[in-house]
Amino acid sequence: LTFDMGGTSTDTARFDGKLDLEFITKIEGIELHNPTLAIETVAAGGGSICGFDGHQLRVGPESAGAYPGPACYGAGGPLTITDVNLLLGKLDTSRFGIPVRLDKAKEALQAIQHQIFTKNQQLISEEELLRGFEQIANEKMAEAIRRISVAKGFSPKEYPLLTFGGAGGLHGCQLAEILGISTVILPYDAGLLSAYGMGQASAQRIVTQQVLLPLTEINESLFTRLTHLTEQGTQLLQQDGTELVDKENALALLYLRFKGQESTIEVAVTVQKALTLGEIEGHFYDKYRRLFGYCPNNLTIEVESLKVVVSEKAPRQVQTETAHLQQLASPIHQAKYPAYDWNQLNPGDYFSGPAVLLNTTSTSFIPEGWQAVITPTADVVVTLVEQRNSAVNAQSEAIELELFTNRFMAIAEEMGAQLQRTAFSVNVKERLDFSCALLDADAELLVNAPHIPVHLGSLGVCARLVREKINIGVGDVIITNHPKYGGSHLPDVTLLSGIFTPAGELIGYAINRAHHAEIGGKTPGSMPPDATSLVEEGVVLLPTYLAKNGEMQWDTVTELFTNAPYPTRALTENIADINAALASLRSGELALQQLVEQHGLAKVHRYMKLLKSNAFEALQHAFLPYKNRVFEASESLDDGHNIQVSIQPNAAGGIVFDFTGTSDCHPNNLNANISIIYSAILYVLRLLVNKNIPLNEGLMQGVEVRLPENSFLHPIFSDEATECPAVVGGNTEVSQRLVDTLLKAFELSACSQGTMNNFLFGNSAFGYYETICGGTGASQGADGRSAVHQHMTNTRITDPEELERRYPVRLKNFAIRAHSGGEGRWKGGDGIIREVAFLAPLRVTLITQHRVVPPYGLAGGQNGKVGQQTLTRTNGTQEVLAGICSIEVDTGDTLCIETPGGGGYGD
Incomplete structure (x- = not known):
């Protein structure tokens, strides 16, 4: 496992005989469909800001950046992880290359001490506060590595930790202890390793062939296909000017899955050595069990695609001999910890922590219980020799x-x-x-x-x-x-x-x-x-x-x-x-x-x-501006069912949400229950708080919810399903309209699309379901966003290729519905247009809202446009469908769904 910690972020990856590749990478919410190395980035680095939010300590995700930088730069910056490491004695000020102000770092720390004392009259020692920030940062970074491991189905304990970057060596051993890793590798060029690696890397070409056939059908031609792909990759490299191509060690990747499943499992083979069908199946079953914990029986294995990675021949690596171990006599100087100059160490030298290891481009910290050994390549291997409790004995709440x-x-x-x-x-x-x-x-x-x-x-x-x-x-x-x-x-x-x-x-x-x-x-x-x-x-x-x-x-x-x-x-x-x-x-x-x-x-x-x-x-703090006020709002569903709410503080200091006046139980499926009401209220209260706290029911302490019995927000249920009202649209549609109503009462934002645009189709053999995005409402100081899910839904939409491959439909159009957002000083977000052609007779179901009642604007802003769905038959006739309907479609029919835009804010 690799751990690269720099100034603003930390990158982690895995090497297991080969580097993991990803073919979809998400950066700032944008998906890039290009092959990349599978590197995960965490918002934690030397510049991560350390602070106190009135309740608990925080580390990141904000960064001090290069300017003003950490407090020790003397430019008025906040306390950061760099300052914490400096004050803990893990950094040598003479190695920075710029003037470093230890006093400024200490002042920033003491300011936080004072904040904590002012809030809860608890005086935390400087050492405990520093150790607290250090452990919070370490646990956050370790958890990111652990979460990646869980997602990919392996244990971090199975790997050594390769630690680099300017700050990586300061935290590597402590992260390893948290993750149960006992070996840490510190490269000599740790601070420059990424740049060095780019210079050493061989040119590669990845050639892909989509297959989408059962493994049994292509087994005999499999290695012929791989050989052909290898030749293609070789030709591409030669066209790039590469003279020596390593065809013999070309990496072949089979992407397999059970038929009907979306995700694939990568099985690596070599082009030169053909595997039997049984061997390939065995590798697939083993990886499947490891990833999923079980393996279905009697399902067809499908080859989704083949990939071959062809590389330039790398320079021959010289094998070095193992060095004779000898313990160092003494460090170069002793401050809080013994310090060793990496350039004065020889292969075979070793020393035990706690100690600091200094180099031109990086500094490393070897904690107590770890032993560092210099290798013949001048790198350092650090081994855990004495298990200890690395947790801070924190007394501070x-x-x-x-x-x-x-x-x-x-x-x-x-x-x-x-x-x-x-x-x-x-x-x-x-x-x-x-x-x-x-x-x-x-x-x-x-x-x-x-x-x-x-x-x-x-x-x-x-x-x-x-x-x-x-x-x-x-x-x-x-x-x-x-x-x-x-x-x-x-x-x-x-x-x-x-x-x-x-x-x-x-x-x-x-x-x-x-x-x-x-x-x-x-x-x-x-x-x-x-x-x-x-x-x-x-x-x-x-x-x-x-x-x-x-x-x-x-x-x-x-x-x-x-x-x-x-x-x-x-x-x-x-x-x-x-x-x-x-x-x-x-x-x-x-x-x-x-x-x-x-x-x-x-x-x-x-x-x-x-x-x-x-x-x-x-929540109590966030609600202070709203004390002694009564908030009221009402919103109607497209069929006229009304949500009425009054919100006001009660005598006990809590908040009352009173829905008296809401319409009776719905005759069809637009009925919600108490859990959905709680979800909507909790969500809106979390928006009011506007702080980085977990969504939890502490927000509901002191909240009283009054619901008229047998209304469509509180219907009567029994164990007997035939006696219960239908509810499926209550979860998707009423929940959204309920949030719209609550936001309207608090005047937080204009109305968003207020629907999940439920779109379903199928027959007796299958059913497909998706929710479709739209525009969000504008708010004071911000335009609404276009073409996103919002509020009570947070799902993706199915990829077009996967939709068309697995179901008898063709996606003809998927685009932003321009000018559907309401005008205003701040404009509402636009909805989308999604047009689907059907390739077989199917039953189609739509459950939507805001097809009649438009999403409201606020503070003088204009309403967003209502949504619409139009069915075009093969004979050219068109029909505008109701917002809630179920119809039969034939081969060649086309459905165009236009989702609502958000309301505008301000005139």
Whole structure:
């Protein structure tokens, strides 16, 4: 594993006999479809700003940059990680090349000391404060490496850590201890290694051939194809002026997957040595099990593509002899730590930490318990020789709160990475329509990965309702989607498990929710627009044991999916995604248990409570400008159903959200439940706080929600699905319109597109589902954004190539709908145009809003344009469809969906 830490960011990558390649790279939200080395960047570097936000210490993501730079530069900059390392004695001021002001760094540190004392009357020593900042930075960087490892299915413990960059050596050994790595490599040219490597790198050409055929069909021609690609790559290199091409060692990459699956698994072979079909299948199955934790039976292996990497012949590496070890007599000087000059060391010299290793372009720190050895190439290999507790013995709540916040967040994010990696369906793996969270022992939302807002606020509500219905013990996993028990709508399947200590004490809960694109119902895609009862929308899962005392209950769950009045059309995909969700829960369970093992249950529970208290205090502070005011707003759905809200402080200092005046239960599927209401309120309160805190139910402390019974925001549910109203549009559409109404009351922004533009098509064999982006509302000082998902949805849209390959459709147009955003001083964002041609007879379903009522402008801004969908038949006739409808289409018919623009702000 490589760890490159510079001034503003840290880069990490993996080398396992070869460098990992990526063919889609995301930079600042823009996807680049070019081959690159798989390098992950973290916003942490020597210039990362260290501070106190009133509750806890913070490190980054902001950077001091080159100017004003760290406080020690003397240009008025803030305290940074560079200053922390300087004050800890890990840097030599004479090696900077510019004047360094130790006094300025100390002044910046003392200013933070004073802030903390002013806030909570706690005086933290300079040493503890410095160690706190150091550990926060180290844990953040280590967690980034761990999360990447989880996403790719390997353990960091299996690798040494190659540490470079100007600041890498100062943190490498400490990161290694956190990750369980026992060997760290420090290159001699660490500060210049990236530049040196670019100069040494051989020219390469990557040649690709798309295949999309079963492996058995191309097995006999496979190595003929690879040889042909190798020749193509060789010719391209020679055209570039490369004289010596290493054809013999050309790397061939097979991208394999099970037919019907989106993501591929890379299997490396050599062009010169043909493998048998069985050997290739064996490599694929082994990697699949390692990545996903299981391997489906009787599925066809498909070759998605072939790639061959042909390289220039590299200079021959001279093998060096192992040096004789000899301990150094003494360092060049002794300050806080012994310091050694790298240029005065000889192969075989070794020394033990704590010590500082100085070089022209970098400085390294060898902690206590580590031993450094000089290699014949003048590099340094550092080995952990004495295990020790590297954690700071922090007494400060401000330090510990930030550390535990990051630790809890890391667990939730690892759960999300695990679920995405192991999922089978496009909807989960590619569209990212899922959410993962940790709950505390009271089943209240503690932290979440940054997933789908409409899911997240409802997860705690769901868990509390479920545990009233069914006991959750050690080894139990509950599955449900029922709205009576906090389910958002039937396609969103929730898994919940308790997390316990070995003694059986409850620590908290792991929970996730993933959207299944097909779970039965009257129409393919499980979102029938004309449903009047819950049973018509698909398979209904009352809280049921997926696992009981550690024993899986697959037969019971499978029967629920197949013996419903409207059973699923995609059982294999359902079970595969449930397996992925199960692996995600177990990832969270193990990580939280390890945290308790390391720190103790009482301490973990204490910081769970403090994390929620911090959120509550942040909300109280954010709400100060709104005290003694009453906020009211109303918004109508396209069919006239009205949302009415009044928001005001109560006598106890809390906030009352009163929805009296809201319309009665909806006759079709636009019914929400309490979990969706909580999600919308929690989301808007998080916007009001406008601070970098985890979304958690501390924000709901003191919040009172008043809902008129049997309104379409609070319908009556029972265990019997035939007696329950339909809800599928309540989750997607009412949630969006509810957020619009709350934002209108607080006058935070103009209305966004206010819909998820649900688009579904299918037949008796399959169902496809997507939500479509639109324009966001403008706000004071900011235009709305065009062509994005917003508020309660946070999903991707399926890639055009994948959409057309897997389904009988052709994407004819996907473009921004110019001038659909409302005018104003700040303009609303534009919606989009998405035009699809159908290549087979299908049933199409649309569930949308803002086709009649336009997205409102604010403070004099103009409304955004309403959306529209037009069906063009093969004979040329056109029909403008209703916002909620289900129709039959024929081969050659075309549907054009135009999504709403956001409202403008200001005149």
